[in-house]
Amino acid sequence: MIETDILIVGGGPAGATLATYLSASHISNIILQRNLSFNKPCGGGIRLDTFDEFEIDKKIIKKNVDTIVLVFKSQRIEVDISGTPIAIVERVEFDTHLRNKAKESGTVLYEATFVSVEIFDTYVISTMKKEGKYFKIKSRYLIAADGVNSKIRRIVNGDEVYSSLTHYTDIHSKQYTNCEFHFGEEVADKYYAWAFPHADGSNIGTLAASNQNYIKRLKVNLEIDETTIILGYKIPHFKNNIFYKNRVFFVGDSASEVLPFTYEGIYYAMSSAKILADVLIENQEPSEYEKRWNKKYYKKFHTLALLQNIFLRNNFMISIMMRLYQNKYIQQQMVEFWLGKREVTVDFKFFMRVLKRLIK
Ligand SMILES: Cc1cc2nc3c(=O)[nH]c(=O)nc-3n(C[C@H](O)[C@H](O)[C@H](O)COP(=O)(O)OP(=O)(O)OC[C@H]3O[C@@H](n4cnc5c(N)ncnc54)[C@H](O)[C@@H]3O)c2cc1C
Structure with a gap:
């Protein structure tokens, strides 16, 4: 049986950030990441100040954006965000970079899949699968940083992350230099559709509905006649969020910590991981994580959810x-x-x- 203080399932922005802080404070931890080459479906837009806050090498930034464009029918409004530009990253490279930082700080990283967990009074025993073999890991706490399809959430809380299906596609015939947010019932229903610069070309998508009609209409509106493969992936809504249950902490998408209206998830996964790391490092009561998160973000998340309900109705x-x-x-x-x-x-x-x- 492998033993560690904290077992983190998921080496995305949430899991890798948490691991880095824990290792820096000499708290033993393991990350289980199912596939080290996983390129998380994502627009890859992150506020540039994230790089300074989390000491991330800016060399991995592919593009910088200092204007966002709001589009509704024929109306376009350009908004200057040069005070806090958006950086565009390639997710596989970004996530690998974060995991390498954790490893350099002392985290043990396994390319393995979390399978199940048994919960006891003062510890948990998780089973992971690696190359067809099963292993057990004993830890004081288990961290669910396993994203929107969180298996741990299903096992421990008996529910799924409340989410919507996005549709997205990479395009090469058109290069966007600004981040465009498209609104309106035709292309985005009660959400928005996007056209972002991407590491290689551009990325467009919508989170409007489970059918592909919205993204097809978006392509027509954007005058993109390139044949592309449309893919789908879920994104969480900030609803029924969960912080802790039975020796298991939830962080990032598995905890529904995605900002309403903008659906910005990378920064909030990392920032929430920092809040959780502080609680673990200071050996505080588990309930302190929820308290501190709410103190920092409750108002902001609820206000944006309210504004989304009012203005995107x-x-x-x-x-x-x-x-x-x-x-x-x-x-x-x-x-x-x-x-x-x-x-x-x-x-x-x-x-x-x-x-x-x-x-x-
Ligand atoms: C189409 C789309 C576009 C988006 N665009 C943006 C954007 O431009 N900007 C932004 O800020 N946010 C964006 N988001 C949201 C953002 O991608 C997420 O909020 C963010 O990745 C959450 O980080 P996380 O670490 O919580 O989860 P994830 O990044 O999903 O990481 C979870 C990790 O856990 C691993 N895992 C899952 N199950 C297991 C298991 N059983 N065992 C082992 N490992 C497991 C997965 O492989 C994954 O690497 C977008 C989302 C989508 C779907």
Whole structure:
């Protein structure tokens, strides 16, 4: 039986970040990562300041974006985000880089699949499968960093991560230099569709529905007639999120820690992992993780969920949102709220005043 203090299942942004901090504090840990060559389906857009915050080498950035474009029907609004640009990465390279950082700090990395767990009063025993053989690992805690299809969540909490299916495809006939967010019932229903620069070419996608009609319409709107393979992958909604149960912590997609409205998940997986790492390093009660996460993000996540419900409800509300976004001050406020200082609070009274003026 292999023994470690903390067993982390999943070596994506959440798992690899947690492992790095634990190792730096000499807490023994193992990452189980099913496939080291897994290229997580992703737009690969990350706020540039993530690289400084988590000391990640900027050499792996493929492209920088300092303008986002909001598109609704024929209307286009360009928003300057040069204060906090978005970096575009290739996920397989990014995740490998994060795992290597963890390894260099002392984490043990196995290319193996988590299979099952038995939970006892003061420890857990997990079974993993590697090259057809089964191994057992005893640890004080188990960490579910196994993403949106979390098997641990199914076993331990008896539910699935509440999610929607995205459709996405890589294109090479058109090179986007800005991150475009497309709104409207025709292409994005109550969410958004995107056209992002990608490591090699561009990446477009939508998280509107389980059929491919939305992405097909998006391709037509974007005048892309290149034949491409459309793939699907789930993305979590911030709903029924879970932090801890029976010696198992949840972090990143498995915990539904994806920012509503923007569906930004990489930064929040890493930041949530840092919150959890601090709790484990300080040997705090498990409930402290939820307390600290809520203190830092509850307001922001709930406000964005509320704004998404209000403004992406239908085309009429989207047209109101576009009118609001024409106002430079509102643009600045929203960018500040989304990408800026971490704990900024939204001035609701101000928004309600502007909304009333617009509706009159
Ligand atoms: C199409 C799409 C586009 C996206 N674009 C963006 C974007 O541009 N920017 C952004 O910030 N977010 C984006 N996201 C969201 C982002 O990808 C996720 O929120 C983020 O990857 C979550 O990190 P994580 O570490 O929690 O999970 P993951 O990155 O999913 O990592 C989980 C890891 O666990 C491994 N694993 C799973 N099960 C097992 C098992 N049984 N045993 C061993 N290993 C296992 C998986 O192989 C995987 O490597 C996008 C998501 C999708 C679907």
